[in-house]
Amino acid sequence: MKVSDVMRAMDEIAPLSYSEDFDNTGLLVGDANANVTGILVTLDTLETVVDEAISKDCNLIVSFHPIIFSGLKKITGKSYVERVVQKAIKNDIAIFSIHTALDNDWNGVNAMICEKLGLEKNSILLPKKGTIQKLVTYVPKQEADALRSALFEAGAGDIGNYSNCSFNTEGKGSFNPNEDANPTLGKKGDTHFEEETRIEVTFQKHKRSGILKALFENHSYEEVAYEVTTLDNTNQHIGMGMVGRLKSPMTEVDFLKFLKENMNTECIRHSKLLGKSIEKVAVLGGSGSFAIDAAIAAGADIFVTSDMKYHDFFKSENRILLADIGHYESEQFTKELIVRALSKKITNFAPALPESRLILSEINSNPITYF
Incomplete structure (x- = not known):
């Protein structure tokens, strides 16, 4: 190896x-x-x-x-x-x-923190933008099923908990091969009309090269017509931080003790106790003060991270408990x-x-x- x-x-x-x-x-x-x-x-x-x-x-x-x-x-x-x-x-x-x-991965650093804290129903705190792309291509109608299957096999069409997702429309395409072309359909110099299927699939951008490879290997045209665009859609499985729920609510003091023990830390710096129970927990391994507002917007009762500065603790605004467990401790x-x-x-x-x-x-x- x-x-x-x-x-x-x-x-x-x-x-x-x-x-x-x-x-x-x-x-x-x-x-x-x-x-x-x-x-x-x-x-x-x-x-x-x-x-x-x-x-x-x-x-x-x-x-x-x-x-x-x-x-x-x-x-x-x-x-x-x-x-x-x-x-x-x-x-x-x-x-x-x-x-x-690994910070941005669904099964990465923050998933490990959630595992250590026994959190359930986890979701991404700050989804990473520009990670979902869309392929549009046109293929002779009789080849559509085979091409679509090849794209699925390469990882296209996965949306959340669903796979093999696509949208397909029928239409008529036209093209005129010049003298240097080597057309699989039609004749050089003649405008050819072909019954085609327009296939649309979304995919995570790291799968792009494999999906395009599948497209070119399973398409009969000499020149494959296709478009790839980056979408603004939220990716449910890529991004910084996570939010999850405890199996049972805890008092703030009990949760801080639980956090100290399970994350094996000698010191927790935290904002003022609010006298509220802790059930929804936001976590972000490493330096995470940039996500305080996101944790508040997510409705978290506490945000567990590290490297928070003096003025960061004021951002709790009496709406959330902030807990700094240490950089090493959050990633250990x-x-x-x-x-x-x-x-x-x-x-x-x-x-x-x-x-x-x-x-x-x-x-x-x-x-x-x-x-």
Whole structure:
């Protein structure tokens, strides 16, 4: 198994096309064509993590956070980022980061928080825009069923809890092949009219290349007429944060105790208690103050996130309880999530890499300690 095989598996788990624009995801260090001896999964790629990879004969580190976030102009070893890159290169270790692609995934970081808190009936807090696209194409009527089935097989036509969704209209198309054409229907120089079916299907944008491949491979025309547009429709399964419900309401104090225990945090910074019960919970792993208004609009009783500043707590406006559990604490279970998801994918390559070579890092990379 090569590094590129793991990259494809990770893209199936959380497509990199859903990473935020500011992020730096994907293969950051190393050769995609290198054979994999072992995979070490971590939250952060520190020097100690690279040392751990060396000691455990892992030449691929799959990290949640990217070690290279902004451009490096020099690699002299003066910072921990430069030293990590140097050591990884010297020891032929590749580094791959998933970060906000997993933040935005339905089964990603925030789903893990919901799982730890036992939340039910979950939904996306901030749906990501521009993730749904629409294909319109025209095909000879007698070929419509086969083409439609091929598009469905490639992932087109999935809407929420429904699959194989399409809209079809019958009409008459026309075209005139020139002398350089090689038409499957009609004759060069003659305007040809054909009974056609217009097929319309929506799809998630990360499936675009596969769907277009299916279109071209299953369409008989030399020149395939098609349109792809990006829709403003809300995607129910891609986006930042989640909102869910507790099985039974709790008092604010009881929930904060429950939150502290289940998220394994030593400190919770929170806004003023409102004397209300907690039932609807909004969560967002990592820095989430930008979603306070969304949590309020969603009708959440509490918003659990991290990295909130002094003035952010004023935004509660006595309408919601805000709880900052710490950045590391909100994402600490992410590496277990990656191992769990990747272990299911890696069975496809089992002969090449035993599951025992997929290793969870033992390094606690939390840079913050509490007195």
